[in-house]
Amino acid sequence: MSPSPAVQELVLAVVKIALVIGALLGLFSLMTWIERRTLAFMQLRLGPNRTGPFGILQPVADGIKLFFKEEVMPAAANKWAFLAAPVLAVGTALLAVAVLPYGPPFTLPAWGLLPEWLRGRTMQIQIAAIDVGVLFIFAITALGVYSVVIAGWAANNKYGMLGALRSSAQMFSYELALGLSWVGVIMLAGSFQITDIVNAQAGWFWRWNAFLQLPAFVVYCIAATAEVARIPFDLPEGETELVAGFHVEYSSMRFALIQMAEYINMITVAVIATNLFLGGWHSGIPGLPSEGLLGFVWWGGKVAVVLFVFIWLRGTLPRFRYDQLMNVGWKVLIPVAAVWILITAAGVALLPGLFPVASR
Amino acid sequence: MDAILFYVFAAVAVASAIVVIAQRNPMYSAFALIVTLCSLSVIFGLLGSPFIAVLQVIVYAGAIMVLFLFVLMLLNVRREEDAPGRGGRTLRGIALALVTLLVLQAGAVLLRPSPGPAAQFDASTRAMATVLFSPHFLYAFEATSILILAALVGAVALAKKEL
Numbered sequence: 001m002s003p004s005p006a007v008q009e010l011v012l013a014v015v016k017i018a019l020v021i022g023a024l025l026g027l028f029s030l031m032t033w034i035e036r037r038t039l040a041f042m043q044l045r046l047g048p049n050r051t052g053p054f055g056i057l058q059p060v061a062d063g064i065k066l067f068f069k070e071e072v073m074p075a076a077a078n079k080w081a082f083l084a085a086p087v088l089a090v091g092t093a094l095l096a097v098a099v100l101p102y103g104p105p106f107t108l109p110a111w112g113l114l115p116e117w118l119r120g121r122t123m124q125i126q127i128a129a130i131d132v133g134v135l136f137i138f139a140i141t142a143l144g145v146y147s148v149v150i151a152g153w154a155a156n157n158k159y160g161m162l163g164a165l166r167s168s169a170q171m172f173s174y175e176l177a178l179g180l181s182w183v184g185v186i187m188l189a190g191s192f193q194i195t196d197i198v199n200a201q202a203g204w205f206w207r208w209n210a211f212l213q214l215p216a217f218v219v220y221c222i223a224a225t226a227e228v229a230r231i232p233f234d235l236p237e238g239e240t241e242l243v244a245g246f247h248v249e250y251s252s253m254r255f256a257l258i259q260m261a262e263y264i265n266m267i268t269v270a271v272i273a274t275n276l277f278l279g280g281w282h283s284g285i286p287g288l289p290s291e292g293l294l295g296f297v298w299w300g301g302k303v304a305v306v307l308f309v310f311i312w313l314r315g316t317l318p319r320f321r322y323d324q325l326m327n328v329g330w331k332v333l334i335p336v337a338a339v340w341i342l343i344t345a346a347g348v349a350l351l352p353g354l355f356p357v358a359s360r
Numbered sequence: 361m362d363a364i365l366f367y368v369f370a371a372v373a374v375a376s377a378i379v380v381i382a383q384r385n386p387m388y389s390a391f392a393l394i395v396t397l398c399s400l401s402v403i404f405g406l407l408g409s410p411f412i413a414v415l416q417v418i419v420y421a422g423a424i425m426v427l428f429l430f431v432l433m434l435l436n437v438r439r440e441e442d443a444p445g446r447g448g449r450t451l452r453g454i455a456l457a458l459v460t461l462l463v464l465q466a467g468a469v470l471l472r473p474s475p476g477p478a479a480q481f482d483a484s485t486r487a488m489a490t491v492l493f494s495p496h497f498l499y500a501f502e503a504t505s506i507l508i509l510a511a512l513v514g515a516v517a518l519a520k521k522e523l
Contacts (some may be wrong), residue, residue: 138414142421
């Protein structure tokens with residue numbers, strides 16, 4: 001006897017949520033280690049190499065350390081807001097991952113271990129395939145600003161406050177460029193659904209939006225780096241000037257939560273770049289298959305490359321000055337993205353043969 | 361399931377809306393307003409219009425409320441002091457709200473408007489775009505965007521001493 005379809009959907013959703021969040025948390029701790037090691041090699045150091053083979057257990061040690069540290073709350077802090085901010089940060093970070101597809105659709109094998117209703121079922125690792133996937137991510141990014149603002153404000157610390165102000169202005173400015181850079185991609189695919197956008201990029205690799213939409217891709221890369229406040233756009237933290245910006249007063253597990261939210265946002269941004277611009281799970285060469293396990297390999301490889309580029313940038317670039325940051329955002333990225341939207345719209349309207357819109 | 365979610369988020373929306381006006385600390389009022397807007401967005405989603413739901417969050421919670429918070433933080437607004445005679449005005453306010461509600465309800469009962477075509481209403485993104493860009497609404501839509509542009513230029517002209 002198989003359970004009703006609603007129960008089946010519910011079970012699948014719960015399993016997917018557990019899988020995605022578990023994988024993200026694992027990847028987050030691994031990323032901290034990879035980042036430190038890679039940066040160390042770029043600076044001719046060794047990095048953490050003492051805990052376990054190659055130091056791979058360093059995240060575990062860090063976790064235990066953070067867990068047992070004393071939690072300090074400033075006496076003048078706004079208690080509830082101070083406690084809520086890290087939770088909000090992780091909450092918004094984990095909400096955004098819900099609509100992203102992770103790898104191609106696949107068919108479950110008919111193993112005897114699986115319950116009958118699961119055997120041979122075609123599915124995809126995507127928690128919610130909603131109609132407006134891209135816009136949903138945009139909305140959640142917009143909400144992500146609050147965790148930073150509240151964290152900086154609630155601690156009642158001047159550095160925190162300055163960090164929060166800088167950060168809200170920065171995220172606010174680059175959000176626009178980020179959103180505009182997606183518009184051309186959406187127009188080419190004719191859909192807000194991320195799976196449709198990925199499938200519109202099938203075939204040769206010059207069908208990837210990174211090539212068809214090169215200006216949009218460049219704008220996306222810059223705006224996304226600024227949105228997750230990574231070097232060279234890490235002004236909200238600004239270690240050398242604001243000590244740590246908005247999370248200066250956080251310690252112990254709350255600090256770890258904020259750190260976790262930042263890394264999850266970075267992974268999300270890499271996954272979006274892969275799905276929207278780098279052809280997702282498509283191999284880019286028609287002869288090479290991109291179904292099943294191989295699709296996951298392509299997809300994972302692309303995400304890994306984007307993540308590596310983030311670390312690489314951190315190892316090589318200095319921080320922007322604040323006025324430079326604002327100038328780049330408002331006077332370069334947004335005009336470029338806006339003009340590119342016009343060009344793409346003209347292309348889609350005038351040359352329908354060259355850009356066949358997937359679902360019209 | 362939908363009904364349960366609707367009642368939960370409707371309750372959250374109403375409760376946080378009350379907090380917005382009852383709270384004396386402007387910062388908390390702003391936070392409560394964000395909660396209201398987000399729960400309204402969930403209700404839009406439950407009504408079958410994910411596009412409106414997402415727009416609600418992007419425009420109101422994401423853009424406008426950030427500006428509100430920004431100003432509140434910069435001005436460092438303190439807790440508002442209770443003005444004298446507040447109790448009486450609160451009572452009068454509640455009375456007025458109740459009377460308004462009563463009048464509206466009475467109007468709804470008396471006029472008995474036909475139930476809206478909610479069931480057949482297609483609120484998908486494509487349907488919305490088709491309606492919005494049909495000759496029916498196109499001019500109003502474009503006029504609104506020009507109005508917003510004018511407001512933008514005006515704001516810059518006011519804020520900037522020398523251009």
